[in-house]
Amino acid sequence: MTTNRGRGARSVDFSEVRERVPLEWFFEAVLGATPKAMSGTIRFPVCPQCGPSSKHSVKVSCKDGKWKCHACPGKGDVVEAAAKHWGLSLKDAALRLVNADQEVMQSYEPPKARPALERDDSALHEVIAKLLAVSQPPTNAALAYFKGRGIGEAIVKEAVKRGLLVVLPHDPELCKKYLVDVAGRDALIASTLWREDAKAPAAAFRPLMFVSKEGKAAEFRIMRLTEPGEHKSLRYGGIHPWAWVNESQDRIMLTEGCLDLLASLAMGTKRSIIGLPGCENWRDDWFAKLKGRDVLTAFDADEAGLAATQKITPVLQKAGASKVDAYELPKDAKDINEQLILQGPHCKLDFFETQESTEPYRDATLSLPGCDQWISLQFGTLKGRHVKLTLGGPKTRNDAALERLVSTLKSGKATVSVANPR
Numbered sequence: 111m112t113t114n115r116g117r118g119a120r121s122v123d124f125s126e127v128r129e130r131v132p133l134e135w136f137f138e139a140v141l142g143a144t145p146k147a148m149s150g151t152i153r154f155p156v157c158p159q160c161g162p163s164s165k166h167s168v169k170v171s172c173k174d175g176k177w178k179c180h181a182c183p184g185k186g187d188v189v190e191a192a193a194k195h196w197g198l199s200l201k202d203a204a205l206r207l208v209n210a211d212q213e214v215m216q217s218y219e220p221p222k223a224r225p226a227l228e229r230d231d232s233a234l235h236e237v238i239a240k241l242l243a244v245s246q247p248p249t250n251a252a253l254a255y256f257k258g259r260g261i262g263e264a265i266v267k268e269a270v271k272r273g274l275l276v277v278l279p280h281d282p283e284l285c286k287k288y289l290v291d292v293a294g295r296d297a298l299i300a301s302t303l304w305r306e307d308a309k310a311p312a313a314a315f316r317p318l319m320f321v322s323k324e325g326k327a328a329e330f331r332i333m334r335l336t337e338p339g340e341h342k343s344l345r346y347g348g349i350h351p352w353a354w355v356n357e358s359q360d361r362i363m364l365t366e367g368c369l370d371l372l373a374s375l376a377m378g379t380k381r382s383i384i385g386l387p388g389c390e391n392w393r394d395d396w397f398a399k400l401k402g403r404d405v406l407t408a409f410d411a412d413e414a415g416l417a418a419t420q421k422i423t424p425v426l427q428k429a430g431a432s433k434v435d436a437y438e439l440p441k442d443a444k445d446i447n448e449q450l451i452l453q454g455p456h457c458k459l460d461f462f463e464t465q466e467s468t469e470p471y472r473d474a475t476l477s478l479p480g481c482d483q484w485i486s487l488q489f490g491t492l493k494g495r496h497v498k499l500t501l502g503g504p505k506t507r508n509d510a511a512l513e514r515l516v517s518t519l520k521s522g523k524a525t526v527s528v529a530n531p532r
């Protein structure tokens with residue numbers, strides 16, 4: 111691995127050093143650290159970069175010849191560990207490593223990681239089932255929260271009835287007591303909903319529980335504005351979708367999260383909806399039953415959402431979807447729920463269909479408070495549609511405003527006719 115050249119210069123083959131010097135040997139023999147076998151990795155209480163940690167913390171994990179510190183940004187291979195620890199260049203560190211006693215190194219037996227644990231969510235499933243079994247009608251606080259997001263009482267109540275939503279007591283103390291009464295402290299701990307050293311389960315502060323298909327996972331969501339550093343929602347269990355069977359089962363919609371699923375219903379869709387637990391969190395086999403269906407994706411208008419749309423479209427096509435479209439949010443809205451809030455829940459349009467949809471489009475009514483009281487954003491979905499304007503009485507007539515309304519609609523590619531009542 112080292113070659114002598116003229117004037118004593120030596121070159122180093124790093125990959126050979128990595129092969130001959132086991133990473134775990136470096137941690138045990140050089141850093142004097144005691145290994146701890148964990149599921150899938152070996153952990154050590156000493157970091158080559160930030161030094162030793164307290165006795166109980168094993169902050170560095172080693173796997174497949176690489177180490178990573180969970181307390182500092184330090185990571186790398188055995189040469190990088192040695193360079194950090196000795197304060198040498200990579201080359202000098204590699205040379206020092208190969209000069210270590212080869213016999214000792216060859217007889218070294220690295221510790222073995224424990225086999226990676228199979229995920230066991232049975233305790234969680236039991237807690238979810240218990241909470242579903244005693245699910246209460248939505249509290250006024252919850253109804254007010256959803257109303258503020260444009261989602262009306264009927265949809266919230268239906269979501270509770272379907273077991274998609276469980277509304278827990280709003281007050282954290284009462285919620286904690288409720289969770290303990292229903293599920294028991296031990297089950298809450300076993301299900302990981304309650305960290306043993308915490309005063310209360312994190313769910314006690316997040317009273318909206320969105321239940322995934324077949325009760326396999328749950329997301330607990332805060333019902334107020336979050337404080338800095340606070341998580342808006344916490345998810346427990348594996349990756350599972352939310353599902354809403356709707357009037358149309360030939361047309362399907364994919365949303366990012368459960369709140370957007372409910373918002374889409376409030377925006378009038380008749381499509382059945384699959385709510386993904388994050389636009390990157392899905393598995394191909396969820397879409398196996400979409401053969402021959404018309405599928406609309408409606409992810410957030412951010413980088414992740416756009417990337418996810420590109421990634422999922424060929425998967426849906428491969429699953430045999432007859433049509434795959436991506437819903438285009440209006441410019442000012444970054445997700446479905448924001449569009450709903452901006453455009454107003456009073457709007458009776460089905461936002462997600464165009465005239466080319468396979469099912470005939472029904473007449474829809476949009477009531478404006480006055481012919482000068484609207485924003486162009488409200489008409490973002492009228493492209494290609496015929497709009498019949500019905501005016502109020504002569505007292506409220508405002509010809510200039512009417513003209514602006516007509517030209518705005520026309521510039522949005524709608525055809526317009528004006529009905530003039532007596």
Ligand SMILES: [Zn+2]
Nearest residue numbers: 157160179182
């Ligand atoms: Zn470190």
